[in-house]
Amino acid sequence: MLLADPVTLIACIIAVILVGMAKGGFSGLGALGTPVAALVLPPSTAAAILLPILIVQDAVSVWSFRHAWDKWIVAWMLPGAVVGVGLGWAIAASIDEMALMGVLGGITLAFGSYRLWLERGSRVVAASTSPGWVGTLFGALTGFTSQVAHAGGPPFQMWVTPRRLPHLTYAGTNSILFAAINLIKVPSYVMLGAFTHDVVVAAALLVPLAIAATLLSVRLLRVLKPERFYTIIYVLMVVLGAKLIADAIG
Helix, strand or coil: CCCCCCCHHHHHHHHHHHHHHCCCCCCCCCCHHHHCCCCCCCCHHHHHHHHHHHHHHHHHHHHHHCCCCCCHHHHHHHHHHHHHHHHHHHHHCCCCHHHHHHHHHHHHHHHHHHHHCCCCHHEEEECCCCCHHHHHHHHHCCCCHHHHCCCCHHHHHHHHHHHHHHHHHHHHHHHHHHHHHHHHHHHHHHHHHCCCHHHHHHHHHHHHHHHHHHHHHHHHHHHCHHHHHHHHHHHHHHHHHHHHHHHHHH
């Protein structure tokens, strides 16, 4: 049994809490889930355990934010995400996952740092108005990194956070998009034989914690002051970027 070892169990619990916080609205933290679980499990096994958990958490977050999401953003990003998921599946065997995470970490760290500097001292920055086709490109990167390591949060943040959506709309848009992406990923994981008996059992045992972590994060987000939301997101991006770089170097 995969969770019989206490160290493995603790690492998986931390990973589930992180992705639960991401599904509850603190986008980006979910990208840490697979690297944390991969400290004690093969990366492919860690990703396979987390996918069913992510889908359950998606259901909770979609229901929680069902009245607050941006259809225009999802409509532009989702087609690109489908292409990205397909590309990630097609070249899965040849991807150097650590190198990819290192590059993603560097970009995430730089972007988060830049936005914190740009908005320092509560400066008001005009919302981005980049065209929809740019979102499709970021959608492709989101789908690709999500397929490889459930790390689609940073590309999503890079295009969506500068648009300065209301914080609940931002969380709802994140929920709807990633719920669709995670369902699209299921056939590729099945074809890769990722869902072994041990993987399914481990995921099932962690589901109650996954639901609790998501609901708690949703509740926290609803009482959070909107003006603090994006600062928290950018700080999380800096921390996440540094962590991904450290993992890649390590």
